[in-house]
C-alpha cells in the first residue's frame with residue numbers, strides 16, 4: 001500500500017533521541033530551547049515557544065493575545081477540528097467566513113461582513129500547505145484593530161512573497177507525524193517578545209517563579225526527546241518540501257482525466273496535501289475513485305468530508321448558517337499521497353490509475 005503520509009525518520013533523529021535518553025535530562029530543557037531558537041530563525045520570527053501539540057499551541061496563543069469569553073474569532077469552516085476547538089477552549093466564539101473554491105482558504109473578501117463589536121481576532125488556516133492571502137487579511141485586521149493568529153499546522157516552510165509563514169503574525173505549527181516535519185507529537189508558536197513571555201508562562205502551568213502561580217496555566221511542555229527529533233527534521237524540511245512540490249508538479253503535468261480538477265502550484269505552497277476535486281463531470285464518483293485507488297494499493301483520503309459547522313459537535317450552534325463553497329468542496333476533495341518518500345514507480349502508478357478513468 002502506498003500510504004497517504006509517511007514520516008521520514010533517519011539515523012540522525014535516532015541518534016539525537018538516544019543522546020537525550022543517555023543524558024538523563026528528558027523533560028523540556030536545553031534541547032527544547034535549541035529547537036525553539038532554530039525554529040524561530042528558520043521562519044524569521046523573534047521568538048518561538050515549543051508546546052506538546054499544534055492544538056495546545058493554538059489554545060495558548062489565543063489566550064496570550066487576551067482572547068476569552070464573549071470574544072468572537074473569525075475563521076474558516078473548512079479545516080481540521082482543532083482550529084475551531086482551540087477558539088472554543090478559550091470561551092470565545094468561532095465565527096465562520098466561507099472559503100475560496102480554488103485555494104480552499106478563507107476568502108478575505110468575506111471577512112469584513114462578519115466583524116462585530118465582539119470580534120477580537122482572525123484565524124486564517126494555511127490549508128494543505130497553501131499560504132493564505134496574508135496581506136489582505138492583515139490589512140483588514142489593521143483597519144478594525146484585530147489580532148491575527150495564523151494556523152500553520154499544515155504549512156511548515158510555506159512562504160508568501162519569499163517571506164516565511166510564521167514571520168507575519170503569531171503563528172502556530174504542529175509536529176504530528178503526518179505533517180511536513182514531525183517530533184512524534186508537538187507544536188510551536190512563533191511570535192513577538194510580549195506574547196512569547198505570556199505563552200511561555202501559560203505552557204509551564206502559569207508559574208511566576210519556582211512553585212508560585214498567579215495565572216491559570218497549562219502543562220503544555222514539549223520534552224527534549226521530541227525536540228531532538230524536531231531539530232533534525234527541521235534541517236531536512238527544505239528538502240522534504242522540495243520533493244513534495246516536485247511530486248505535485250509531476251501530478252499536474254501528468255494527470256489528464258476529465259472531470260478532475262488539479263490544485264494550482266501557487267508560489268510558496270508546500271503541499272502538505274495534494275488535493276484534487278472529483279467533479280460531476282468525472283466518469284466516476286469520489287467514492288468510486290477512492291475505491292479504485294485502494295484496489296490498486298494507493299491510499300487516498302478525504303480531508304475534510306464535513307465542514308465544521310455541520311459536525312455533530314457544532315451543528316446546533318450554526319444550524320441556520322450555510323457556507324456553500326465549503327459544503328460543495330467537502331463533497332469533491334480527495335487528497336493523494338504526495339509525501340517525500342514516493343518513488344517514481346509510485347508516482348506513475350497513481351497517475352496511471354487516475355488516467356484510466358474514462
Ligand SMILES: *Cc1c(COP(=O)(O)O)cnc(C)c1O
Nearest residue numbers: 053054055080082083153174176
Ligand atoms: C494538525 C492540525 C492541527 C492540530 O495539530 P496537533 O499537533 O494534531 O494538535 C491544527 N490545525 C490544523 C489545520 C491541523 O492540520
